[in-house]
Amino acid sequence: MKPKLAPAEGAVVAAKGFRTAGVFCDIKRLGTGKGSDKGQKRDLALIVSDVPCAVAGLFTTNQICAAPVKVCIPRTAKGRTQAVVINSGNANACTGRQGMKDALAMTRLTEATLGLPPGYALVASTGRIGVTLPMEQVEAGIPACAALLGSTPTHAEHATEAIMTSDTRPKQIAVRFKLGGKTVHLGGMCKGAGMIQPGMSPNGARPASLPAGLHATMLAFITTDAAIEARTLQRALTEAVALSFNRITVDGDMSTNDTVLVLANGQAGNPRISSLRHKDFIAFSTALQHVCLALARMIVRDGEGVHRVVSVRVSGARSIAEADAAARAVGNSALVKTSWHGGDPNWGRIIDALGYSPATVVEDKVDIGYSTPGSKKILWSLRRGQPTRATFDSLCKAVAPDEFDLHIRLNLGKGEAVLHAADLTEAYVDFNKGNVADPTTLGG
């Protein structure tokens, strides 16, 4: 059932029939003479399929949600699209009626420029909140970008750069695998850095099971040449995001703009995956989960100021929801996160956070331990609420690497959850306090 995944080149254009490009159109209005030809970061991207695609998406559950999200939700629900236009430098969030007009204008100009039917373009934005889009720049950028569309890895790199905000490096991946005898490609790009604790749902509605008060802007765009029906694609994506993008936190702030989109154009010619019971559904889903998890972990790894990435693995909770709540209390605790930054194996702060989490925790049942990522060899610092004989030095070594797994067993039930979290550093604070004398340093 599990597909053999091989690496592929080209990220969002690894799949047949997709083209992309990224340009600098000065969304931040830094002024003239600063174009991408002068080394200025690109800020507008297009992803375009040669033919109409099935589409699936998940969107922020923040009640304050950006205009592009409001435009995408109903369009994605229809299951059909052919292009995505994305800008960085401005989130088009909290921009009222003008914001909705601007988001729609972006899709209309994209459709007109590419000769697509109305409603066949999607839009995503990331950057500062509360400032209306500089439409003159955007309206120059879209046709300029369309003129550069192509399918080489360099095109994908330009698009990936264009969606970055405080990201220090591009984030992309592509794989190929076999479905029904045909070679299928699945590739994607994403951006993150700050305001990262996504909690996304297909329609932006808050599920009752979503933990309260949790969640940055992350955007992810995935393309595939697999043939798959839109509703089935949505189910695969919802499951994949539940195990990846919705399981990360940098700073615990959920953005107004979080968006994940998958476009499937069927150009691989595999037998169309028409339902959850189709023989190729699990293989496709597994590949999608792999791509989503790889992209999600890149977001945490490159989070603002992040030095250490810690996968908090909670098991033995009374329910999955309690396991999730416990992992989020630990992964978002300022004191736990600063101890990770200091390389301090401080289990006192961890058990304190567990104790105030909504999860049921019994002190003399709690186990806390460490391993290298993915290893089964755990060094326990606490067993059944009692410090083990592990030495302080050995525990310090366990939390010294840039990435490690934190294992928490509550020993009360069968609920399990994993949260990919990050330390809290002076660099995060310094970056996000900005400099009011230079408003271009002030984040979203």
Place this chain on the structure above:
Amino acid sequence: MKPKLAPAEGAVVAAKGFRTAGVFCDIKRLGTGKGSDKGQKRDLALIVSDVPCAVAGLFTTNQICAAPVKVCIPRTAKGRTQAVVINSGNANACTGRQGMKDALAMTRLTEATLGLPPGYALVASTGRIGVTLPMEQVEAGIPACAALLGSTPTHAEHATEAIMTSDTRPKQIAVRFKLGGKTVHLGGMCKGAGMIQPGMSPNGARPASLPAGLHATMLAFITTDAAIEARTLQRALTEAVALSFNRITVDGDMSTNDTVLVLANGQAGNPRISSLRHKDFIAFSTALQHVCLALARMIVRDGEGVHRVVSVRVSGARSIAEADAAARAVGNSALVKTSWHGGDPNWGRIIDALGYSPATVVEDKVDIGYSTPGSKKILWSLRRGQPTRATFDSLCKAVAPDEFDLHIRLNLGKGEAVLHAADLTEAYVDFNKGNVADPTTLGG
């Protein structure tokens, strides 16, 4: 009804019939030759009444709660005590059966040393979690402290120093006022600094209305010579804490040890306040609220690394619980807190946090503004979801002072709440990451 409060000297010994002292007994086992006579910070205090007192208390609702809290809850419920022993440097939390033995041994030694009946002493601890108490030091400290008991402001200063951990300055207050023709005193001391977002209840049980996942060790000890019945005192304290200590946050971490105790010994000779309907109840409650709020704000002001204190005032929520949830989402958001540190009037981050809070928020109804503390003149940055004409410079000036009020009106109902919150600075991160090469730098 409102009593006229005059300042008084002596903090916990302002009230008649109380004595206190603080000594250094080396709870952190820094070694010999470092006594308080050598300028080392005191680490053990006693508060003693000449006669038995009515007592009321509130305790952490963290499920992982320290041994001294477990000892105090049933003793406080009985409503009668005569002494409190307090140590800093070690929280006696997550110390299992030995921890309970040690906490009880502290009360027994205090009772024996002072000649009190069994069960007449309470105990509180603060400091590192997960290390058993150095009982040799404690057992030397209690009689040494008892030998120094006295009623001068200097005695109170020594006790206040002894309960400090990462606090940079002592926190104390006392007032006097008239009740039934008699002069009554009410005074207290507290400590805070980090792991501060208390959510306390009289029996440590978690009320359903408590926001999930919120809350440092704070300890507060208040004494009064008012005559008041224990159950009535508990009601007055529960109300006062709901408006003070339970309405602060430094880092959003709720401690295992949070404790507030009030001892009332009746030595003022006022007519005993025997119920909520007693004519002097409101006057006493008002004075207690004043003392609790003053102490609570001192904790935020001196929080670890804190530069700015912001009172988040939410009104117009659908309920008080929703107002509280909204205020906590804003007051604990890493991005909002770093913007306060930067002096950045970033309303985008504020509305983002409101949007992911459990409170209902409608974008085009939200007002956000600033005032100097207590002033009614508000500079609005956002009205009904739309940026106002207030200039960036004027908004920067509004958030530049060390203390300001942030006004958030949701305009959906009548729910109101205030949260006294703090910024997040590089100093907080630096302090709490500690230095594993010197384990004495590693916090609780």
